[in-house]
Amino acid sequence: MLDQTPKEIAERKALRINPLKTCQPVGALYAALGVRRCMPHSHGSQGCVSYHRTFLTRHFKEPAVASSSSFTEGASVFGGGANLRSSVKNIFDLYDPDIIAVHTTCLSETIGDDLNAYILEMEIPDDKLVVHCNTPSYVGSHVTGHANMVAGFIKYLADKRAPKNDRIGVFPGFVNPGDIRELKRLLGLMGLPFIMLPDQTGVLDGPMTGVYEMYPDGGTTIDEIRALGGARMALALGEFASTEPALALKTKCGVDSKVMPLPFGVAMTDSFLMALSEISGNPVPRELEEERGRLVDLMLDANPYFYDRSCAIFGDPDTVLGLASLALELGLRPRFLVTGTPGEAFEKRGSALLGSHGALGGARVRAAGDLFELHQWIKNEPVDLLIGTSYGKQLAKAENVPFVRAGFPILDRYGHAYQPLIGYEGAIKLAIKIADAIMDRMDRDCADEDLELVM
């Protein structure tokens, strides 16, 4: 009944069906929530921020507070300067944040609002800050918006005169608070002081206390962002989400960054820890060696259920590449890698990754794709497993494919924002989920006499 997707693939040049991306502003809003006592502000119609807050709330199951310039027809004709000025005044008066992080929308971009000028000219209380970034909704995706907002914080705040310090900057990319928590644990175990930007732990996975805080106890502090200017270097995790912040930090403060993939699976986590070890001069501790050992042990034990099963993976570019790397290590055979975010780099990286495992033949890697197209591919070449966001659930049901949820957004299950996908721990959890999905399906579908107690 949910299956309205024809098998025959007709050429489609203009129509986008079932997108695998959304617009930049929601990424910017998410990034801004990772700065302490920051009010994200959407410079556009009030509907935008209402959608973004709802979208984030549906994924994180947490309040996502942000304000809006609430454009009217007049503002759209005469410019949104007055709206922004009164917004900033009202926000500081009423909600008392330390900093307002403004992002633009398709509306304010198209009418040509000059945010630099507006912010330079407006009155801002002495101990308060207003920063901005441009997030035209018709360019890139939510991942681009996240990158632009992080870069925006750096452009305004990172201080090149900040005293040189022994910390490294870490840009975690577009990941869940659970991943950031895990990154912090790994950095701690490697004995490496760091500044994480942004840091949504405690904000979008806040504990239940019975007390509502508009600014929960979490987020990168303004002083930390300033101190990035004196950092030893930065690690930019996820090429698509973190290259822009890395460039901004180099330009503004001359601090070099190392851009790395998100540390998914064995090899990518190995290189991440290797990098940390090189930077810190500390060896990788026994605890992590054991974790890695447990992961490899599990992979080997369950190998017969992974080996040579085909899969399709979709979602955000950095996440899909990470998931694909883990899938290949498990012995799965990724046939389709799809992201909605535009950019040829994804297709190059994805193809190279598949090629390095001898898995490229006939596989398709697609940037700026959509779920409708993936569905059609799967109709023509069925796969054994689907990995991606909640949007895959209809496809999975229609095609009767085992489905593992991973990425952003997860709208129909709980607790995903807590669970790391990165590091050896994340890989262990993912491998268990994948094995469960495949084996539950085997149990469900097999004849009674074939149902095995021991697998």
Place this chain on the structure above:
Amino acid sequence: MPDAILEERKGSIARKDGPGAGAAPVSCGKASVSGAVSQRACVFCGARVVLNPITDAFHLIHGPIGCASYTWDIRGSLASESELFRNSYSTDLTERDVVFGGLERLRAAVREIHLTHAPKLLFIYSTCLVGIIGDDVDSVCREAESLYGMRVINVKAPGFAGHKAMGYRLACEAIMKVISRRPAGSDRSPIPMAINVLGDYNLAGEAWIIENYFREMGVRVLTTFTGDSTYEKLMGSARASLNVVQCAGSMAYLARSMEETFGIPWVRVSFFGLADTANSLTKVADLLGDDGARQRAAALCQREIASASAGIEPYLPLLRGKKAAIFVGGGFKAISLMRQFRELGMGTVLVGTQTGTAEDYEVIEALSDPGTVILDDANPSELEAFMREKGADVLVGGVKERPLAFKLGVAFCDHNHERKAPLAGFSGAVNFTREINLSINSPVWGALRQRASLFDALPGQAGPAGPA
């Protein structure tokens, strides 16, 4: 009044018999204040939510990807046949389109839709960006109608043109455009005992429940606007003898237009709560002037109220005296909920709506207990401040309010798109009671209170919370 209230917002807040009593009704329908963390959505959102449940229509969002993505399959409207409406179609405009105009891409998208699905009805929603770059979408609609023989309606819904209620009106206008073009020579006589139900979106299958009641009364529902409706059903709607309006906030305008154009009288009803449901069914039978329907309605109501009351009764001791806060879209729903809480022996301490009208607020005030706080277009700070002040035990609202309530230790019931059980009709009243109970009396609140014994000795920790 709590501190966290903007001067500009004070006109939007009233208290029954409290400070400022007898003042003008809450000043509603104003644009949200710049900088406020409003819970309110935009024109596009209003139009999209009303039209989306037309199941076999194509809904093409003309603009950058966001507006299509945020409204993809979130409506919760159930369909008996086509699931087409649960897909997301857009032109996904890019920078090039912004510079050179989006018409070329729109034209191509419409053509691709025609080639793959050949729908009878296509809505093109023009969003903010299109409103600014000025694409002549009407010309594409005309061209597509003549080329492909389908109805193509331009819903000009730039978000900046007003708030959600304006979008409702645009949706009603779009529906009027569709249903007004009746084939020449078609039978236009009213069908006796046939009605339309306006403003029911078949969330969790509610429209089916209501339709079953009417069927038992001998009343035929030609179509629901718009839950589980189809192009064919909509086209037959103009022959109804009566329009029954459930969500008046979104559909009163359509009812008035259909009265003017087709001479169909209309009546406001509510199917939330036992009393309102019974009154509404009886009212419809009366207005149709049919004794048989009247008798069947009476028998139906008697039977269903007895059965529903038996379902509700075990919960009453668990709920009596609890205090409810209501924050919903429309005023009429808020009114029904206040009555429903009264049926449960609960009081309402806070009532807010996103788009309530002056008349709605007058009724709300009349129904309120002294001290009840009445809010138009509230923001989270206000909801928080007043729920805390009034000691609310449960909040009824939508997706954005759920985590806010939980963080405050207040129970929650979704009465919006994300309701999972039908809340309308007699059986819906039982479900509603069950949902209120499961949240208010969840064992999790115990775990939250237990926290106090562990951590309260530590400085800087907050005290226990959660419904007592």
